[in-house]
Amino acid sequence: MGAGKIPTMTRQFMVLAFAAVAAAQTARLDETVQYNDVAISPDGKFVAWGQAAASEQSIHIAPVAGGSGTSAVHAGSEPAWSPDSKQVAFFSASAGQAQLWTVLANGAQAKQWTHLSGYAARPRWSHDGKSVAFLYSEGASGGGPLGAAPVQTGVVDQQIRNQRIAVLDAGSGAVRQVSPATLHVYDYDWSPDDSTFVATAAPGPGDNNWWIAQIYTIRFSSGEAKSIYQPEFQIATPRWSPDGKTIAFIEGLMSDEGFHGGDLFTISASGGKPVNRTAGRKSSPNAVFWPEAGRMLFTEWAGGGSAISELLLEGGTIRTLWRGPENVHGYGNFPTFSVSRDGSVTALVRSTLNAPPEVWAGPTGEWRQLTANNATQTVEWGKAENLEWTTDGRRIQGWLLPPKEVVGGRRYPLIVLIHGGPSGSETSSWPVEFGLPAVLSSKGYYVLMPNPRGSYGQGEEFTRANVKDFGGGDLRDILAGVDRALGRYPIDPNRLGVTGWSYGGYMTMWTVTQTHRFRAAMAGAGIANWQSYYGENLIDRWMIPFFGASVYDDPAVYEKSSPMRFIKNTKTPTLVLVGERDAECPSPQSYEFWHALRSLGVPAELVVYAGEGHMFADAKNRVDVIDRTLAWFDKYLR
Numbered sequence: 001m002g003a004g005k006i007p008t009m010t011r012q013f014m015v016l017a018f019a020a021v022a023a024a025q026t027a028r029l030d031e032t033v034q035y036n037d038v039a040i041s042p043d044g045k046f047v048a049w050g051q052a053a054a055s056e057q058s059i060h061i062a063p064v065a066g067g068s069g070t071s072a073v074h075a076g077s078e079p080a081w082s083p084d085s086k087q088v089a090f091f092s093a094s095a096g097q098a099q100l101w102t103v104l105a106n107g108a109q110a111k112q113w114t115h116l117s118g119y120a121a122r123p124r125w126s127h128d129g130k131s132v133a134f135l136y137s138e139g140a141s142g143g144g145p146l147g148a149a150p151v152q153t154g155v156v157d158q159q160i161r162n163q164r165i166a167v168l169d170a171g172s173g174a175v176r177q178v179s180p181a182t183l184h185v186y187d188y189d190w191s192p193d194d195s196t197f198v199a200t201a202a203p204g205p206g207d208n209n210w211w212i213a214q215i216y217t218i219r220f221s222s223g224e225a226k227s228i229y230q231p232e233f234q235i236a237t238p239r240w241s242p243d244g245k246t247i248a249f250i251e252g253l254m255s256d257e258g259f260h261g262g263d264l265f266t267i268s269a270s271g272g273k274p275v276n277r278t279a280g281r282k283s284s285p286n287a288v289f290w291p292e293a294g295r296m297l298f299t300e301w302a303g304g305g306s307a308i309s310e311l312l313l314e315g316g317t318i319r320t321l322w323r324g325p326e327n328v329h330g331y332g333n334f335p336t337f338s339v340s341r342d343g344s345v346t347a348l349v350r351s352t353l354n355a356p357p358e359v360w361a362g363p364t365g366e367w368r369q370l371t372a373n374n375a376t377q378t379v380e381w382g383k384a385e386n387l388e389w390t391t392d393g394r395r396i397q398g399w400l401l402p403p404k405e406v407v408g409g410r411r412y413p414l415i416v417l418i419h420g421g422p423s424g425s426e427t428s429s430w431p432v433e434f435g436l437p438a439v440l441s442s443k444g445y446y447v448l449m450p451n452p453r454g455s456y457g458q459g460e461e462f463t464r465a466n467v468k469d470f471g472g473g474d475l476r477d478i479l480a481g482v483d484r485a486l487g488r489y490p491i492d493p494n495r496l497g498v499t500g501w502s503y504g505g506y507m508t509m510w511t512v513t514q515t516h517r518f519r520a521a522m523a524g525a526g527i528a529n530w531q532s533y534y535g536e537n538l539i540d541r542w543m544i545p546f547f548g549a550s551v552y553d554d555p556a557v558y559e560k561s562s563p564m565r566f567i568k569n570t571k572t573p574t575l576v577l578v579g580e581r582d583a584e585c586p587s588p589q590s591y592e593f594w595h596a597l598r599s600l601g602v603p604a605e606l607v608v609y610a611g612e613g614h615m616f617a618d619a620k621n622r623v624d625v626i627d628r629t630l631a632w633f634d635k636y637l638r
Helices: 023-030 206-212 435-442 460-466 473-488 503-514 530-536 540-547 555-559 563-569 587-600 619-637
Strands: 034-040 046-053 056-063 072-075 077-081 087-094 097-104 118-125 131-138 164-169 175-177 183-190 196-203 214-219 225-229 234-240 246-252 263-268 284-292 295-302 305-312 317-324 337-339 346-352 355-362 385-391 394-401 412-418 446-451 491-501 520-524 574-579 604-609
Touching: 034 077, 034 337, 034 346, 034 355, 046 077, 046 346, 046 355, 056 077, 056 087, 072 087, 072 097, 077 118, 087 118, 097 118, 097 131, 118 183, 131 183, 164 183, 183 206, 183 234, 196 206, 196 234, 206 540, 214 234, 234 284, 246 284, 263 284, 284 337, 385 473, 394 435, 394 473, 412 435, 412 473, 412 503, 412 619, 435 446, 435 619, 446 473, 460 473, 473 491, 473 503, 491 503, 491 619, 503 520, 503 563, 503 574, 520 619, 530 540, 530 555, 530 587, 563 587, 574 587, 574 619, 587 604, 604 619
Parallel strands: 412 446, 412 491, 491 520, 520 574, 574 604
Antiparallel strands: 034 046, 046 056, 056 072, 077 087, 087 097, 118 131, 131 164, 164 175, 183 196, 196 214, 214 225, 234 246, 246 263, 284 295, 295 305, 305 317, 337 346, 346 355, 385 394, 394 446
16 A cells, blocks of 8 residues: 555665754765666676665766776666666656666767657667666556645546556667557566567556456567466566476465565466465565576565575575665565676665665675765764564564764653564665654654555565454564564663654554554554445455455455544544645545544544655655654654
């Protein structure tokens, strides 16, 4: 639902200077250079990546071996290497419209190939180097339900524009849409002989139907599509084996398109029964790379961090090549990890809560740092610590960020920040995209970021443990984490706060109806009433796997987890924030919760941000969210 596409919506809030105490720190965070779309050349000798600084997005290329070489080559994003490692395809936008370009590995001969009108993303070369495929939604904005939903007037739901596979002929420059107009394609891969695509796809509308997507094979020549697998849960990242006989993919309980986690499966390219290659593994695979027919590499959420592992299909042996506290794989559709053709060299973006992001490359686990753009960044918050505890016999993990300085004899307030999803995970990542915890820490707060049941990182059984139990076991996990923090750190039990966005916003609303332990709360883009929410949001299909049935078939399972059912228990002063045109967590949910608190005499404030969706686009509004949140907690917890 929400965190949708982002484990915690707050990771999208670019931190800016707004308060005297935090001004210097937030200004420096906003200057952090960010990296994305890492792509290593097939021969393993060069790395390309997207780089964002001062609102400018550019493509950079550097040799893996280091030394002098190409740096910035063009404005753009999403680099994709040609199979001969000699050029890069990428998208560059002019007047808001992305067009497909290519440039040589040395940065020369940049060339625009297309004149598209609509959303375009994820270029991928054919194996023979004669074509570049990409996803294209002609005449539509695309990009998923995180942005502001269009105002719906007139006859509703009559303008479905599916995202299709389009192919550029690198000789003639002609572009042809290949996949059927009736299917919305979410992800795809070329077969080794370039005759067929494998894709995850469903009928439109695309934003809602990802949760019922199937695996299709689509003929390049004719566009004929054939479903080869209808999954039980959600599927992602279909990838063809080098010998063309097998397809790998991720399947699991996922609440958001683009933020994958589950088990790693393989299936015959002609269909049949899939094989679960990671059954029972205490992690959540999220992406797969196939250097050899009998050997795969995959990345995974592991505990509160991530790992890179190798699977040998014969015998099913799995070996962990590297594991750490950070998120090295990115977020599904937004990768920060890439593998050379033979799997011997990998490239990635590395950062932790206490080390800023940079691009690294080399043999897995033996990487060398290629960039140093953030070398002047300083840490103005505390050193992140791993925290573990047990609830109902389950091992629960979270991250604790203390104040930068803890003075003996003093006790400090604690804010619990609950991630969205619920299928998501908190890892140790630099706070340029996760600003609220760092700012709170810099102002003297402890911040607890738990990974309760329902999160990624401990296997599918753990991720599915909150099905039909929203706010039950996961809240017990969170409260037990608070107790664990109270027992280990100088935290004042009378100055506790709770916050979150999306599913974290729902959990904040739910928490204040279940306990009076928290003296202040901020609920961002929350859900107050699951029954009314079902008919208000534009992505209702995500709810069926989690609730077991539609609200019309089993209203009781929705009602039992709705904060409104227990609203009269609430005493906690609560700030409620939401975007006016949020498609994932519509603003009436926030209004309903605020209206009830106001009627009951509970201190509450509602702010609806004009024109914003689930992810705020206006920097001033992102600043205002953090500004108001800090002021609210300072008012009630200082």
